[in-house]
Amino acid sequence: MISRYAPKLRSAFALMRDMSKSLKSQEDLMARQLELLEVQNDMLSKIRWHVSESRQISDEIRNGLAAPRLDEMSDFLAERQLGLVETIETVRDRKLSLARYGDGEFKLMFRLEHDTQFQRNSTQVFQALNDVVLHAMDNPDKLLVGLPHPHRDKYWTNFYSQFSGQIIKRFEALPVVGNSQATRPILFHACGPAAVDAWRSVWEGLDVTVVTGRGSRFEMVPELFDNIRSSTFEYSEPRHAFDDLPRLLKVLEGSTSDLVLISLGQAGTVLASELAMRGQWALDIGHLSNSYNQIYKGAVRPEQLPFSTVE
Numbered sequence: 343m344i345s346r347y348a349p350k351l352r353s354a355f356a357l358m359r360d361m362s363k364s365l366k367s368q369e370d371l372m373a374r375q376l377e378l379l380e381v382q383n384d385m386l387s388k389i390r391w392h393v394s395e396s397r398q399i400s401d402e403i404r405n406g407l408a409a410p411r412l413d414e415m416s417d418f419l420a421e422r423q424l425g426l427v428e429t430i431e432t433v434r435d436r437k438l439s440l441a442r443y444g445d446g447e448f449k450l451m452f453r454l455e456h457d458t459q460f461q462r463n464s465t466q467v468f469q470a471l472n473d474v475v476l477h478a479m480d481n482p483d484k485l486l487v488g489l490p491h492p493h494r495d496k497y498w499t500n501f502y503s504q505f506s507g508q509i510i511k512r513f514e515a516l517p518v519v520g521n522s523q524a525t526r527p528i529l530f531h532a533c534g535p536a537a538v539d540a541w542r543s544v545w546e547g548l549d550v551t552v553v554t555g556r557g558s559r560f561e562m563v564p565e566l567f568d569n570i571r572s573s574t575f576e577y578s579e580p581r582h583a584f585d586d587l588p589r590l591l592k593v594l595e596g597s598t599s600d601l602v603l604i605s606l607g608q609a610g611t612v613l614a615s616e617l618a619m620r621g622q623w624a625l626d627i628g629h630l631s632n633s634y635n636q637i638y639k640g641a642v643r644p645e646q647l648p649f650s651t652v653e
Contacts, residue, residue: 412499415506416492422519423489426529429520430540433486433625439618440625441474441611442488442522445501450608452508460581460607467584471608472512474615479515485618488520488626489513525630530637538565541630545570548600553590553613555580560605563631565638574599583609591616603627 424432433440443451446458451471457463478487489509492502502509513519523529529537546569554560556577567573576593578586583606590613594602602617602624604610610626617624635641 411503411506412492412494414510415502418510418514419489419492419519422517423491424518424520426521426524427533427536427540429486429488429524430537430544432520434540434544436483436486437623438486439484439614439623440486440488440520440627441478441614441618442520442525442626442628443471443611444490444522445498447471447608447611448501448505448509451512452505458608461584461609462582464584467608467612470584470612474611475512475516477615477619481619482518484621485615486518486520487513487516488522488524490522525626525628525633527633527636527643530634538634541566542569544625545601545603547571549598550574550601550603551576551594551597551599552603552605553578553594553610554605555583555607558605559632561631563634566631566634578606578609581607583607584612587613587616591620594622595620597622601625605629605631 429440432438446460449456450458450461450463450467454463454465454468461467474485475487478485490498492498533540545567548570549572550567550570551574552560552562553576557580558577562573576590578590587609594617600623602614602622604613604624604626605628606613606626607628610628614624614626632641636643
């Protein structure tokens with residue numbers, strides 16, 4: 343009986359021996375792979391360390407080379423720039439229109455070949471952004487220009503390395519400038535409830551017209567705007583709104599609102615200035631509502647939001 347199954351048993355034992363050898367070979371292979379992975383991880387760790395060291399050295403070199411430009415920019419602004427809340431109180435108390443400049447506006451006014459995501463450049467855009475400065479120089483009782491404070495992070499270090507000289511030359515005739523960050527998250531982060539109270543005091547009890555792009559991410563956050571008397575909206579293009587400014591100016595010419603609030607990218611800087619020259623009170627408030635939501639409601643940064651819900 344046993345002899346009948348002997349060949350099959352021998353075959354089964356042989357198969358088991360072969361499987362055992364195969365498993366042993368696989369174990370050896372896996373052990374070798376683990377050794378190689380450990381070597382690879384050690385090499386990657388050393389590479390990361392060297393990259394980190396190289397980046398730190400690169401940053402130190404960049405910062406060292408940029409330091410004179412940054413110091414020059416800081417000194418320039420220290421002589422004339424209002425504080426964050428002080429900027430808001432000034433436009434309120436003196437009923438000044440506010441036209442803000444940031445990196446996008448600077449690039450458009452100093453680099454004709456440069457476009458932004460909000461606005462394509464042209465000779466008209468280039469000239470209009472430069473004219474805003476002239477308007478502020480000639481009409482300090484109507485218009486306040488806002489400039490960003492002298493950041494020293496990587497992005498702004500690179501930016502001021504390229505543009506500080508042109509910025510200083512263009513704006514040095516203005517004895518006083520506001521702080522563009524009065525509409526940015528840093529305002530609420532640094533100043534807290536005082537910033538909210540300051541902005542609310544600007545439009546308390548007023549009839550307001552809001553100018554923004556179709557499908558805009560701007561919203562009338564109650565914590566900021568529930569003390570206005572009334573609001574109406576005038577919509578422009580979600581991008582490249584500069585070409586729509588003649589129409590907007592014509593529409594707003596007949597407005598009976600006490601105040602025009604503008605959230606319209608780089609075109610908003612020009613619109614605020616043009617309205618001021620026509621005797622209307624206009625504030626370029628940009629990402630103000632989104633900035634509030636980021637700090638107080640945990641929303642994403644304004645730049646991470648879509649331009650428009652209609653695109």
